[in-house]
Amino acid sequence: MDPQQLLLLAVPAAFIAFGLGWLAARVDIKHLIEGSKALPRSYFRGLNFLLTEQPDRAIDSFIEAVQGDPDTIELHFTLGAMFRRRGETERAIRIHQSLLDRADLAQADRDRALLELGRDFLKAGMFDRAENAFETLRGSTVEAEALGDLLDIFEIEKEWVKAIDCARELEARSGAEMTRRIAHYHCELAQFALLQSRFDEAGREISAAFAALRQSVRAGLLAGELALAAGHVEAAIEAWAALGRQSPQHLALVADKLMAAYKQTGRADEGLRLLEGSLAQTPSYDVLLVVARETHATAGPDAAFALLLRELRRSPTLIGLEQLVQARFAQMPADLAAELDIVRTLLHQQTRRLSRYVCARCGFKARQHHWHCPGCRNWDSYAPRRAEELEISS
Numbered sequence: 255m256d257p258q259q260l261l262l263l264a265v266p267a268a269f270i271a272f273g274l275g276w277l278a279a280r281v282d283i284k285h286l287i288e289g290s291k292a293l294p295r296s297y298f299r300g301l302n303f304l305l306t307e308q309p310d311r312a313i314d315s316f317i318e319a320v321q322g323d324p325d326t327i328e329l330h331f332t333l334g335a336m337f338r339r340r341g342e343t344e345r346a347i348r349i350h351q352s353l354l355d356r357a358d359l360a361q362a363d364r365d366r367a368l369l370e371l372g373r374d375f376l377k378a379g380m381f382d383r384a385e386n387a388f389e390t391l392r393g394s395t396v397e398a399e400a401l402g403d404l405l406d407i408f409e410i411e412k413e414w415v416k417a418i419d420c421a422r423e424l425e426a427r428s429g430a431e432m433t434r435r436i437a438h439y440h441c442e443l444a445q446f447a448l449l450q451s452r453f454d455e456a457g458r459e460i461s462a463a464f465a466a467l468r469q470s471v472r473a474g475l476l477a478g479e480l481a482l483a484a485g486h487v488e489a490a491i492e493a494w495a496a497l498g499r500q501s502p503q504h505l506a507l508v509a510d511k512l513m514a515a516y517k518q519t520g521r522a523d524e525g526l527r528l529l530e531g532s533l534a535q536t537p538s539y540d541v542l543l544v545v546a547r548e549t550h551a552t553a554g555p556d557a558a559f560a561l562l563l564r565e566l567r568r569s570p571t572l573i574g575l576e577q578l579v580q581a582r583f584a585q586m587p588a589d590l591a592a593e594l595d596i597v598r599t600l601l602h603q604q605t606r607r608l609s610r611y612v613c614a615r616c617g618f619k620a621r622q623h624h625w626h627c628p629g630c631r632n633w634d635s636y637a638p639r640r641a642e643e644l645e646i647s648s
């Protein structure tokens with residue numbers, strides 16, 4: 255086909271496309287105009303306030319629109335969500351409550367309104383009323399959402415037994431993968447029992463955590479803690495060494511305790527070799543600290559300094575440099591030590607920030623490692639590594 259023939263075909267095709275678009279636009283505009291006639295004027299005033307960034311006046315206009323036209327159910331939901339997002343929970347509650355008071359509301363809308371009301375209560379910190387709302391929604395059209403919100407309440411209130419039941423129910427109803435969370439709930443119970451020296455109960459919860467999630471790192475850590483607390487040092491070593499093989503990174507969280515356990519059984523050399531082996535494969539600030547301290551104790555300050563220097567070359571971090579300076583500090587003559595102290599102080603100011611743990615989801619920084627982020631309440635969002643180590647590896 256030559257270019258002229260192509261042009262002859264293309265021109266009518268363009269006209270047809272233009273015509274169809276024009277028709278579609280006319281239909282849409284007509285539909286829009288018909289729809290807009292049904293909407294109260296205050297609705298448009300509200301929109302105008304939103305466009306001119308006057309949200310408070312917009313909200314007042316929308317309230318007026320809702321009062322003027324009781325059929326605007328979607329507008330009720332939009333308004334309620336807007337109030338809640340702005341933290342104006344009292345207004346959101348009033349909006350959703352007014353929906354529920356209407357006798358003509360379809361069941362699906364009634365369920366949705368109660369779910370939203372429950373969320374308003376949750377946001378306002380009225381957990382009992384929120385829980386009641388979500389419990390009422392069992393068997394409803396929004397059951398899965400209500401169970402998810404209920405689970406949030408149990409987590410906030412640290413009601414781990416209820417959380418386990420709720421998570422299992424949610425798993426059955428929606429097919430959501432809950433095994434990781436359930437393992438954590440059992441670990442929370444185990445940790446609490448351990449604190450209270452209820453070792454049998456702690457053991458049962460750890461087993462339940464493993465039953466929920468066979469590879470649970472946290473349950474492995476707790477198994478070592480329990481064994482140590484019950485006086486079974488060898489079993490603690492075994493549990494933590496197994497954990498190190500399964501997840502070398504997490505050894506950082508127990509390196510100190512593992513070394514202490516080895517020393518308690520008179521096998522400090524073996525413990526040091528295990529940690530050195532782990533360090534060679536997986537650089538870790540926490541493991542390095544323990545290895546350097548042990549090397550200092552057994553082979554002297556020069557050996558510890560050489561180790562720190564070697565690791566610093568391999569993985570150059572400020573927190574590592576601080577340890578190196580610290581290691582030299584004790585051996586310095588008084589005049590040099592005074593100068594080095596300035597460097598040490600400056601370094602420490604930086605490393606305080608860099609040695610924190612960071613949530614990968616929300617960026618919340620914490621001095622201690624968390625399994626459950628206090629900021630965004632996600633599980634397993636903290637790597638067992640310090641902020642600077644993460645910055646370097648990324």
Ligand SMILES: [Zn+2]
Nearest residue numbers: 613616627630
């Ligand atoms: Zn977070």
